[in-house]
Amino acid sequence: xxxxxxxxxxxxxxxxxxxxxxxxxxxxxxxxxxxxxxxxxxxxxxxxxxxxxxxxxxxxxxxxxxxxxxxxxxxxxxxxxxxxxxxxxxxxxxxxxxxxxxxxxxxxxxxxxxxxxxxxxxxxxxxxxxxxxxxxxxxxxxxxxxxxxxxxxxxxxxxxxxxxxxxxxxxxxxxxxxxxxxxxxxxxxxxxxxxxxxxxxxxxxxxxxxxxxxxxxxxxxxxxxxxxxxxxxxxxxxxxxxxxxxxxxxxxxxxxxxxxxxxxxxxxxxxxxxxxxxxxxxxxxxxxxxxxxxxxxxxxxxxxxxxxxxxxxxxxxxxxxxxxxxxxxxxxxxxxxxxxxxxxxxxxxxxxxxxxxxxxxxxxxxxxxxxxxxxxxxxxxxxxxxxxxxxxxxxxxxxxxxxxxxxxxxxxxxxxxxxxxxxxxxxxxxxxxxxxxxxxxxxxxxxxxxxxxxxxxxxxxxxxxxxxxxxxxxxxxxxxxxxxxxxxxxxxxxxxxxxxxxxxxxxxxxxxxxxxxxxxxxxxxxxxxxxxxxxxxxxxxxxxxxxxxxxxxxxxxxxxxxxxxxxxxxxxxxxxxxxxxxxxxxxxxxxxxxxxxxxxxxxxxxxxxxxxxxxxxxxxxxxxxxxxxxxxxxxxxxxxxxxxxxxxxxxxxxxxxxxxxxxxxxxxxxxxxxxxxxxxxxxxxxxxxxxxxxxxxxxxxxxxxxxxxxxxxxxxxxxxxxxxxxxxxxxxxxxxxxxxxxxxxxxxxxxxxxxxxxxxxxxxxxxxxxxxxxxxxxxxxx
RNA sequence: GGGCCUAUGGUCUAGUGGUUAUGACGUCUGCCUUACACGCAGAAGGCCGGGAGUUCGAACCUCCCUGGGCCCACCA
Numbered sequence: 001x002x003x004x005x006x007x008x009x010x011x012x013x014x015x016x017x018x019x020x021x022x023x024x025x026x027x028x029x030x031x032x033x034x035x036x037x038x039x040x041x042x043x044x045x046x047x048x049x050x051x052x053x054x055x056x057x058x059x060x061x062x063x064x065x066x067x068x069x070x071x072x073x074x075x076x077x078x079x080x081x082x083x084x085x086x087x088x089x090x091x092x093x094x095x096x097x098x099x100x101x102x103x104x105x106x107x108x109x110x111x112x113x114x115x116x117x118x119x120x121x122x123x124x125x126x127x128x129x130x131x132x133x134x135x136x137x138x139x140x141x142x143x144x145x146x147x148x149x150x151x152x153x154x155x156x157x158x159x160x161x162x163x164x165x166x167x168x169x170x171x172x173x174x175x176x177x178x179x180x181x182x183x184x185x186x187x188x189x190x191x192x193x194x195x196x197x198x199x200x201x202x203x204x205x206x207x208x209x210x211x212x213x214x215x216x217x218x219x220x221x222x223x224x225x226x227x228x229x230x231x232x233x234x235x236x237x238x239x240x241x242x243x244x245x246x247x248x249x250x251x252x253x254x255x256x257x258x259x260x261x262x263x264x265x266x267x268x269x270x271x272x273x274x275x276x277x278x279x280x281x282x283x284x285x286x287x288x289x290x291x292x293x294x295x296x297x298x299x300x301x302x303x304x305x306x307x308x309x310x311x312x313x314x315x316x317x318x319x320x321x322x323x324x325x326x327x328x329x330x331x332x333x334x335x336x337x338x339x340x341x342x343x344x345x346x347x348x349x350x351x352x353x354x355x356x357x358x359x360x361x362x363x364x365x366x367x368x369x370x371x372x373x374x375x376x377x378x379x380x381x382x383x384x385x386x387x388x389x390x391x392x393x394x395x396x397x398x399x400x401x402x403x404x405x406x407x408x409x410x411x412x413x414x415x416x417x418x419x420x421x422x423x424x425x426x427x428x429x430x431x432x433x434x435x436x437x438x439x440x441x442x443x444x445x446x447x448x449x450x451x452x453x454x455x456x457x458x459x460x461x462x463x464x465x466x467x468x469x470x471x472x473x474x475x476x477x478x479x480x481x482x483x484x485x486x487x488x489x490x491x492x493x494x495x496x497x498x499x500x501x502x503x504x505x506x507x508x509x510x511x512x513x514x515x516x517x518x519x520x521x522x523x524x525x526x527x528x529x530x531x532x533x534x535x536x537x538x539x540x541x542x543x544x545x546x547x548x549x550x551x552x553x554x555x556x557x558x559x560x561x562x563x564x565x566x567x568x569x570x571x572x573x574x575x576x577x578x579x580x581x582x583x584x585x586x587x588x589x590x591x592x593x594x595x596x597x598x599x600x601x602x603x604x605x606x607x608x609x610x611x612x613x614x615x616x617x618x619x620x621x622x623x624x625x626x627x628x629x630x631x632x633x634x635x636x637x638x639x640x641x642x643x644x645x646x647x648x649x650x651x652x653x654x655x656x657x658x659x660x661x662x663x664x665x666x667x668x669x670x671x672x673x674x675x676x677x678x679x680x681x682x683x684x685x686x687x688x689x690x691x692x693x694x695x696x697x698x699x700x701x702x703x704x705x706x707x708x709x710x711x712x713x714x715x716x717x718x719x720x721x722x723x724x725x726x727x728x729x730x731x732x733x734x735x736x737x738x739x740x741x742x743x744x745x746x747x748x749x750x751x752x753x754x755x756x757x758x759x760x761x762x763x764x765x766x767x768x769x770x771x772x773x774x775x776x777x778x779x780x781x782x
Numbered sequence: 783g784g785g786c787c788u789a790u791g792g793u794c795u796a797g798u799g800g801u802u803a804u805g806a807c808g809u810c811u812g813c814c815u816u817a818c819a820c821g822c823a824g825a826a827g828g829c830c831g832g833g834a835g836u837u838c839g840a841a842c843c844u845c846c847c848u849g850g851g852c853c854c855a856c857c858a
Contacts, residue, residue: 013820201858219858232858265858274858283858344857390786394853397785502853535851566806568795573851577794579807586820587806597817644796648805656822663817742824749812749824756815 007708008596013589016556019700026703027134029714031075031141033082035487042079043491044071045472045521046140047504048086048148050093053125055547056132058576059530059538060497062548062564066527066639067495068138069565072696073634073642076720082488084475085140087129089122089149090411091464092183092350097121107184111409111437118410122149132549136557137699139716146474148467151433154412156479157467159430160515161404162415164365166427169514170404171364176278176285177403179358181303181318182351185407186362188463189400190503192346192355199343200322203271203336204329206231206248209256215240215248216336218270220343222329223321224277226253226309229293233273235261240273251334252325253310260291271336279357281346299356318356363414364401367510371396377509382523384637385571388498395502402507404463411461413437419447420454431479469507472520493637494521498528498571525637528573535575546576558698559585565639565697566647587647588701591694594655595687595705601666604681611674613665614769616682618734619658621726622649623686628723630693639697646694654686657738664776671772684709692720737770744778 011018035041046067049060071083095106098117106114130142146153164170177186202222205214217231228250233240240259247256257275264287265274276287278295288295298309305313305321312328313321329335345354367374375396383389405414415434417426424447428434436457446453473479476489496504505524512520532538538545552560562584568574612620626649633641662679665671671679688710695702695715706715740763748755758781763771774780 008817012818217858221858266856270858276858280858283856341857387787391853394785398854498852566795572788572795575794577807580794582820583806589818589820593818593821595817600817640796644805652805655817659817660815660822667816745823746825752812754813754815755823 014592022700022704037080039080042074043082045494048088050088051125053128058546058548065561065564069639069696083140086146155433157412158415162430174361176357177360178355180348193349197345201339201341205334209247216271217273221280227277227296227298228275230276231259232262232265234265234267237267363405384525388526391501405460414458416458417441417455419452421452422450424449465507469511491521494524555585558700566643598683601680607681624724624726661773
């Protein structure tokens with residue numbers, strides 16, 4: 001050990017304790033970005049994590065580790081890296097968090113007060129997020145954190161809305177919308193998830209007008225009977241031929257509805273006759289539109305039936321109304337039977353309750369008329385890995401206009417006022433942050449239609465994806481610094497998970513393209529998801545989530561990062577495994593001990609190539625090859641390659657085959673000063689190189705060793721040297737050397753003698769250049 | 783019903799036409815060899831999901847089948 005090296009004397013293994021000691025140095029390095037650089041610019045658009053606090057998702061922490069490896073490696077490859085960090089702070093999750101924590105209800109709390117509570121919650125949670133990020137040395141520009149709820153960010157969101165409004169890309173419409181009663185707002189298709197649920201399929205009779213015939217209808221939504229506007233039967237269905245186009249009378253309500261032959265009705269489902277109501281599901285929406293049937297809305301936005309549903313159902317919740325109407329139908333004696341079926345139900349992904357389809361007046365961002373262009377863009381985009389492109393394309397094919405208004409509080413306000421006289425919307429100029437629910441419009445505001453000067457503000461906010469989908473514009477200062485923007489947009493890389501392709505990726509392309517006419521990035525890197533040890537998605541509700549901070553405390557951040565990098569190729573899902581994480585920690589200890597050994601020889605004098613021993617030349621060639629492979633991995637944003645290549649090199653080549661080979665020479669036992677120097681020089685050469693190429697993956701241990709042994713500047717400010725070409729023949733000879741070593745070890749084992757005992761064995765002629773080292777290494781006797 | 787992805791020793795994972803098929807974890811055996819027992823050395827363990835085809839040659843390319851995953855549509 002290096003003389004006086006306390007850290008090596010006291011620590012035989014790498015540990016979290018040593019990381020914490022290094023944290024100050026590693027995390028105090030500054031990563032500000034300068035656009036006026038001579039260097040090539042590399043800019044990354046990373047997901048601003050939602051400010052949800054602990055426990056953060058272990059899979060997310062692993063993904064951010066990989067993203068950090070990408071940023072660090074690009075710096076060490078000589079690029080000027082724009083690596084911003086943002087916090088996504090808008091939207092329903094924090095509102096729910098605040099409601100739960102303080103036991104309040106958003107709509108019963110004064111808006112101003114509610115916003116304050118949300119903001120305070122976010123500030124607390126945000127601190128936790130930063131602590132986690134810095135605990136694994138996330139190296140974004142923390143001096144310039146952006147927050148999606150800041151004035152500046154919201155002004156950008158609003159400006160982009162205003163810009164699109166002016167371009168005619170925003171439409172207002174009363175369309176049947178996905179409505180979550182719990183959230184009290186419209187949600188987008190992308191926010192819906194489906195769940196198989198058991199439900200009752202109720203069979204009941206309608207009378208046919210002016211006849212004693214009946215028709216049997218089956219429905220899972222009998223409470224919508226009052227909104228029934230038609231009955232469909234299949235045109236091929238013989239059972240119903242005699243009632244085609246006749247009029248049926250709804251039970252209870254006694255309304256007249258037509259029986260229409262339509263291919264949508266499937267003869268083999270239920271009774272073969274389906275009632276169309278406004279609105280039970282998407283098909284009702286389609287059919288009512290297609291057949292121009294009347295719309296009769298009997299569910300209100302509070303999730304209760306209204307007076308049109310009749311006195312017995314009025315004011316009942318949907319679920320209760322469903323039970324009640326079944327009783328009512330039974331009282332009328334028209335229920336045939338009730339069947340239990342499995343039903344795939346659309347649910348709100350946040351509140352996990354079934355959505356209702358209710359027509360509401362909302363704003364939409366036009367998508368349908370540019371779907372072809374979007375698909376073209378999706379095909380132009382460079383995707384890493386390529387295979388995930390299809391998820392985006394599939395989604396684009398089915399996506400519709402995007403409803404962007406939300407009836408919530410904690411979000412970016414829709415910057416619109418309405419003329420008190422004629423209701424015409426007034427839209428302000430871009431560039432400022434507007435809060436129409438509490439502020440008056442700009443002083444000079446005049447209604448463009450009637451000249452009115454009195455306005456009422458819109459009280460709604462935007463979908464949060466309206467904010468996050470312009471992150472690429474915010475981090476390139478689209479609104480605030482034209483020069484900066486021109487230097488950095490489009491960005492080099494978008495990094496994200498596979499789970500937000502249909503939201504973040506899709507919406508970002510849509511929005512940035514509409515505003516700039518370009519794709520926002522050159523390439524998109526899409527990672528898979530972190531799963532638990534059984535391959536199941538981790539989630540709080542399932543209780544299989546793992547807190548990354550606990551894992552990091554136990555095994556260390558570098559071990560965690562190394563595990564994240566080495567576990568699977570980017571793009572693949574990866575399973576959490578404590579034993580493999582432990583394996584990563586063991587490898588770091590291996591590296592630690594390699595360094596401990598080398599450090600005790602001190603530094604060597606510079607040596608020219610000719611003076612190097614053959615063994616030394618060999619391992620240097622190997623190191624060049626390794627460097628080359630790692631650089632290629634980094635250039636492809638693939639931390640898997642360097643992590644695994646370095647581990648293999650250290651553990652299977654360098655430590656057992658090279659170090660053992662030259663250890664005696666490094667100690668100077670029976671060798672000349674030149675030979676000794678050659679070994680020490682080479683050991684340091686290789687170690688130094690390994691630390692450099694490994695620094696992006698494991699910033700703590702590499703910095704610690706760098707400081708301890710080389711006492712130079714921060715390793716993370718260094719460049720990875722360009723790989724030299726390497727001598728393949730010498731490498732092949734080295735493989736023979738490795739084989740020969742194994743052969744000797746196996747022979748000794750066979751003979752039952754210990755590794756240091758002498759053995760008589762012939763050294764193959766081709767390995768003569770290594771003879772002197774080999775004799776010492778294996779104690780080969782004459 | 784449509785689409786996409788995937789299948790490699792007990793587990794996880796590399797490998798895109800010619801390799802004794804990679805590595806990790808686990809297992810077994812022997813070793814505290816003055817860097818490391820979180821270690822060292824050795825070993826066992828794979829008809830590369832099944833079948834057919836292309837090819838001089840296939841884990842790798844094509845087709846079919848089967849299992850797993852994801853997305854979309856449908857399910858009154």
